[in-house]
Amino acid sequence: MARAQTLSRNQQIVLDIIEKAKGPLKAYSILFNVQKKGINAPQQIYRALDKLIEMGKIHKIESKNAFVACRSSDCEISKATAFSICESCEMVDEISDTKLSKYLSGFNHKKGMKFKRFNLEFFGICKKCKKD
Amino acid sequence: MARAQTLSRNQQIVLDIIEKAKGPLKAYSILFNVQKKGINAPQQIYRALDKLIEMGKIHKIESKNAFVACRSSDCEISKATAFSICESCEMVDEISDTKLSKYLSGFNHKKGMKFKRFNLEFFGICKKCKKD
DNA sequence: ATAACGTTTGTTATAATATAACATATTTGA
DNA sequence: TCAAATATGTTATATTATAACAAACGTTAT
Ligand SMILES: [Zn+2]
Ligand SMILES: [Zn+2]
Ligand SMILES: [Zn+2]
Ligand SMILES: [Zn+2]
Numbered sequence: 001m002a003r004a005q006t007l008s009r010n011q012q013i014v015l016d017i018i019e020k021a022k023g024p025l026k027a028y029s030i031l032f033n034v035q036k037k038g039i040n041a042p043q044q045i046y047r048a049l050d051k052l053i054e055m056g057k058i059h060k061i062e063s064k065n066a067f068v069a070c071r072s073s074d075c076e077i078s079k080a081t082a083f084s085i086c087e088s089c090e091m092v093d094e095i096s097d098t099k100l101s102k103y104l105s106g107f108n109h110k111k112g113m114k115f116k117r118f119n120l121e122f123f124g125i126c127k128k129c130k131k132d
Numbered sequence: 133m134a135r136a137q138t139l140s141r142n143q144q145i146v147l148d149i150i151e152k153a154k155g156p157l158k159a160y161s162i163l164f165n166v167q168k169k170g171i172n173a174p175q176q177i178y179r180a181l182d183k184l185i186e187m188g189k190i191h192k193i194e195s196k197n198a199f200v201a202c203r204s205s206d207c208e209i210s211k212a213t214a215f216s217i218c219e220s221c222e223m224v225d226e227i228s229d230t231k232l233s234k235y236l237s238g239f240n241h242k243k244g245m246k247f248k249r250f251n252l253e254f255f256g257i258c259k260k261c262k263k264d
Numbered sequence: 265a266t267a268a269c270g271t272t273t274g275t276t277a278t279a280a281t282a283t284a285a286c287a288t289a290t291t292t293g294a
Numbered sequence: 295t296c297a298a299a300t301a302t303g304t305t306a307t308a309t310t311a312t313a314a315c316a317a318a319c320g321t322t323a324t
Contacts, residue, residue, distance in 0.1 A: 008272060027310070041275060046311065051272095062194035063251065065281095065310065084241050093243065100239065107232065107254070109216050111225065115254040119195065122239070122247040140291095140301055159281070173304060178282065183301090197281065197310095 007052075013037055014048040015069070018058055024066035024092045053078060061085065061092055063121050072096040079117045080105055086126035095122070139184075145169055146180040147201070150190055156198035156224045185210060193217065193224055195253050204228040211249045212237055218258035227254070 007015060017033055018025055031045045039045065049067060052058045056077040058067050063085065070078075071094045082095040082104075104118050139147060145166055150157055163177045171177065181199060184190040188209040190199050195217065202210075203226045214227040214236075236250050 010273070039274095042311070043275080043313090044273070047272080062253070084243075084245055084247070086245070087248075093241070093245075095241065097242070103235065104252075109225070109227065109254070109256075110229070111216075112259050113216055113218070113225075113254075113256050115216070115256040116219075117255040118252060119255075120236075120250060120252045121194070122241070122245075123249040123251075124241075124245050124247040126245050127243070142302075171303095174282070175284090175304080176302070179301080 007057075008048075010039060010044055011048045011051055013039065014045060015052055015057055018052075018067055019069040021069075023090055024061050024064055024068045026064075026066045030067075059083075059094070061121065062119060063123075064090070064092075066092075068092050068094065070094065081118070082120040082122070084122045084124070084126075086129055087123050088125050088129040091126050091128075095120075139189075140180075142171060142176055143180045143183055145171065146177060147184055147189055150184075150199055151201040153201075155222055156193050156196055156200045158196075158198045162199075191215075191226070193253065194251060195255075196222070196224075198224075200224050200226065202226065213250070214252040214254070216254045216256070216258075218261055219255050220257050220261040223258050223260075227252075 013034055014030060017030055027042065027045050027049060030049075031039065031042060034045075049058065049060075053060060053067075054077070056070055058069050059078060059081050060067055061083060068083075080101050082097070082100060084093040084095055085091070100120075104120065105115075107118075108114065146162060149162055149165055159174065159177050159181060162181075163171065163174060166177075181190065181192075185192060185199075186209070188202055190201055191210060191213050192199055193215060200215075212233050214229070214232060216225045216227055217223070232252075236252065237247075239250075240246065
């Protein structure tokens, strides 16, 4: 079992950085930021990222190959994720909408496939960027 | 304007391959498949892919870095895409569900952001794979 | 304690995915 | 017909991600 309320050293370091960040972080940018802490190789980052995703602590923004901290509680262990993404400033916001989440979690494919998980990414221009 | 009902040579070659494929194709697998036709470099593939996506002829499955032909008509120029993905056999099926599409197209972020586009990916085990 | 097991780490190398930059060619359309 | 836009060919490089292996660490059961 994925026994882990407690994070390992590298996992904690990577999570800290992602949580402190204002926006999504890329794996190699995380790597450059932790070299002072003795983490030197991509593997170390990707391994931590994989575990953090499993635990639901972070999510991967697939359209950007970048990672954000989970700010929601609806998305139990990353089974139901939704994001709002600004195409101008790259801001990402996790959408926590019970109705949306329920609607999609209950959605079933006409062809009989039962879904275990979904990821939804909305794109647009955020308020801040619209002012320009 | 991106005026183009007619595809260029490379675009047509790439689209043909994607349309004939049973599942999603990766860029480099497309490349290997068209080297006999004189296409030798990744750029040529990626350029064609970009245009085909713009035209709505194909979609990118973000979670797989792979490309499928559009089988729907609801997703006008790729503004509203939804897929069902089998985690076992990698099968991808474009979901064409008017209610779902309307629901999501009408969805607005609480924080006031107006969405122009979305991409939704559902994951599960397909019927065929369940039999095993 | 200590052996056994699973997990995490460190490390080197390499694979897979994608873009930059620049020179030419082709198509379009005023 | 000539300028603009689009598409192509090509070489090089950047970015993202995994393979493979050895060592250390943390549990837990004997
Ligand atoms: Zn979350
Ligand atoms: Zn913005
Ligand atoms: Zn489509
Ligand atoms: Zn399947």
